[in-house]
Amino acid sequence: MSIRHGLLALLERGPRYGSQLRTEFESRTGSTWPLNVGQVYTTLNRLERDGMVAQGGQDEAGHALYAITEAGLAELRTWFEKPVDRTSPARDELAIKLAMAVGAPCVDIRDVIQSQRRHTVKAMQDYTRLKAQALVAVESGGARERDDVAWLLVLEQLIFQTEAEARWLDHCEARLIRLSTTMPPASPSASAPASGSASRSASPSAADPAPAPAPAAPNPITTTPASTSGGTR
Amino acid sequence: MSTQQPVLQLQNLTRVHGSGATEVHALRGIDLAVYPGELVAVMGPSGSGKSTLLTIAGGLDTPSSGRVIVEDTDITTATVKQLAALRRRSIGYVFQDYNLIPALTAAENVALPRELDGTSARKARVEALAALEEMGLGHLADRFPDEMSGGQQQRVAIARALVGDRRLVLADEPTGALDSETGESVLALLRSRCDAGAAGVLVTHEPRFAAWADRVVFLRDGAIVDQTVRSEADSLLSGQVAEA
Ligand SMILES: Nc1ncnc2c1ncn2[C@@H]1O[C@H](COP(=O)(O)OP(=O)(O)O)[C@@H](O)[C@H]1O
């Protein structure tokens, strides 16, 4: 996350001192990524070393002010112009977890999906509640309007991101159900839910690629009564 | 919230469609209570029983067993007349495909349930105009459904569901046919109606819309398998991010 460029962007509006930069950074982003003042000064020192900011006097209260340089402005413009790289994705714990849960003996992948879905949807509920507040703030205008708009954008980014995750989880589940109808059934399980009370059996998932000898064994996903269609929307 | 009496109670609800080899257990033991001021979203894959649950809650379908209590009335034992009155007065129902009457204007569509309930035509029109105004549709009051966009028709349908201060609003995929902006405004309306004291149940498979609810209930194969409740206090975002 680019604190460096964030600070340059704030300095483009005029000289500022360290704790002021921290406050402005946080009100822009709704404290989504809290900074400590130490991080701000470390970053300012590096920017100064690289010739992108320069110390320029003090304000009335005696705070040391920093100003953006020409080199800093050029760097800022380049940052705005250049897309954020998405081609070398960061390691994603959830993707790794689901990849490992396919056929894992100790867990039913559907339980992993559901517990993540619960968490993700709850996060969306909380973001959406904050978003409703941000909308009210933006609509009522006022002095902080620019900060409120920025915060709204950040919140909506979080909502879109969690939404993508929730959709992906639905998709994983639907795909596993579809695959389970074409793959060999899971190892025979006497405890397969006959009339599936919530059908959250701890038996290995039907996507378990382990060859199973009994083709007539009920498939724990597909034999639950009311579930007729294959989970498509 | 829980000290109040629920507006809607579903108790051990089951619904079996067909019989014998073609028997489908659409609902299998649903328990759910929805309180004044609460918006509950019901999520689940296609065929999990969402619409069945909602039509039964709205008195449009009858359960195979179990009880449905709206305010103080058990609608599974109510007379046809009681049920009709309850549906006109207390329950607002929003269908995915709007279900507006094509030969009536927006205002007439919204006024209809009030008139059926014995309100004078004049008063019903005043109420209808107020409800349309609330949806930002005051200027379209005299248009016919085929002269309005999908989003506008859906908002008329919502005005019809909300007119006359209904305490229970049931919406089945109300955003299904809408673009995301309009869908969001529909949700904001539902939300504000619940904030004003109504109880709402929203069926949706869109997490973005479900996220407007206080509680999200997950349906699988006719049973509630899980649920989530949003944070009560104004939670600090930074706290959540750190946890994530
Ligand atoms: N009138 C009906 N006759 C037979 N089966 C039905 C009828 N209505 C719904 N079903 C079945 O009941 C199950 C639940 O349906 P529904 O409540 O419409 O699910 P959802 O709204 O979640 O997609 C499905 O398997 C569906 O096929």
Ligand SMILES: [Mg+2]
């Ligand atoms: Mg449905």
